[in-house]
Amino acid sequence: MRVFLAFLLAAAFAAAGTPFGIVIHGGAGTVVPGRFTPEVEKAYREGLEKALAAGYAILEKGGPALDAVEAAVRSMEENPLFNAGVGATLTRAGTHELDAAIMDGATLKAGSVAGIQHVKSPIGLARLIMEKTPHVMMIGEGAEAFARSQGLELVPNTFFRTPKAVADLEKLREREKAKPTTKDTVGAVALDRNGHLASATSTGGMLDKLPGRVGDAPLIGVGTYADDRTCGVSCTGWGEFFIRTVVAYDISAQMAYLGIDVDKAAHASLDKATKLGGPGGLVAMDAKGHVTMPFTTPGMFRAFRLSDGTGAVRMYADN
Numbered sequence: 001m002r003v004f005l006a007f008l009l010a011a012a013f014a015a016a017g018t019p020f021g022i023v024i025h026g027g028a029g030t031v032v033p034g035r036f037t038p039e040v041e042k043a044y045r046e047g048l049e050k051a052l053a054a055g056y057a058i059l060e061k062g063g064p065a066l067d068a069v070e071a072a073v074r075s076m077e078e079n080p081l082f083n084a085g086v087g088a089t090l091t092r093a094g095t096h097e098l099d100a101a102i103m104d105g106a107t108l109k110a111g112s113v114a115g116i117q118h119v120k121s122p123i124g125l126a127r128l129i130m131e132k133t134p135h136v137m138m139i140g141e142g143a144e145a146f147a148r149s150q151g152l153e154l155v156p157n158t159f160f161r162t163p164k165a166v167a168d169l170e171k172l173r174e175r176e177k178a179k180p181t182t183k184d185t186v187g188a189v190a191l192d193r194n195g196h197l198a199s200a201t202s203t204g205g206m207l208d209k210l211p212g213r214v215g216d217a218p219l220i221g222v223g224t225y226a227d228d229r230t231c232g233v234s235c236t237g238w239g240e241f242f243i244r245t246v247v248a249y250d251i252s253a254q255m256a257y258l259g260i261d262v263d264k265a266a267h268a269s270l271d272k273a274t275k276l277g278g279p280g281g282l283v284a285m286d287a288k289g290h291v292t293m294p295f296t297t298p299g300m301f302r303a304f305r306l307s308d309g310t311g312a313v314r315m316y317a318d319n
Helices: 002-015 038-060 065-077 122-132 140-149 163-174 239-245 247-258 262-276
Strands: 021-029 098-104 110-116 137-139 186-191 197-203 224-226 231-237 280-286 299-306 311-314
Touching: 021 038, 021 065, 021 231, 021 280, 038 065, 038 186, 038 299, 038 311, 065 098, 065 122, 065 186, 065 197, 098 122, 098 224, 110 122, 110 140, 122 140, 122 197, 137 140, 186 280, 197 224, 197 231, 224 247, 231 239, 231 247, 231 262, 239 247, 239 262, 247 262, 247 280, 262 280, 280 299
Parallel strands: 110 137
Antiparallel strands: 021 186, 021 299, 098 110, 098 197, 186 197, 186 231, 224 231, 231 280, 299 311
């Protein structure tokens, strides 16, 4: 009986033309006009468009939001322009440590990884942890052993290195009183034809971070969250401050308990972290397909596409 009712609900949603879509980000920071050459700016926009297309194509065919956010994030993990997977920042020890998380808004199941050094796709491992284990979060060697048991591709740590990542670290160390700085993180939120939300986030973390440092991205309720009753969220910014203010869950809680909309809740939660000293940004989508992409940095790589025909690819504050 329950299965039959679920089928009727799904059919009703489809008949009513339930909206679906995806919103992504490629990190927030000093993204301002004039910083990039025309060629580099074009490459960033194309990277966002490719990730957006990968996720939207799944939704358009009736696929689940989980598949869509994983595909979009995986696309950015494979793009050396972004700080996730290939192109990840270097730690103070000159290594790469990767974090990722994924969450299903329909069931509140989630999976995350931290301190990964050899798994080619951290977001793929996070999803396997969600679906194949009783756990939510795994770290380091144990997580990589599980990845190996599941047949995921493992690579040398140097696989993630790019000339840009090395140059960024060298430039930072040349500065007086060098300290860890925020760096781009990638993420996605999707709403599928059945009205289900999902979110995913992946990152190489802060530039010049101490080995073993974990930020907000893999922490459920902090950098990543999804609940069909409210919204899906993926954050980017200074993780230490996002952790203290539990940004992603705070947005959902405001919507549930105060009855405010996703845009107002997102701005309020982001402001809390920023006022403590941690600027950043986020993308969020509610259960009706409303999208918000606020940020408190000069700019943020972001894009969205909805089934009503609206969409955009943006980098700067005004475009």
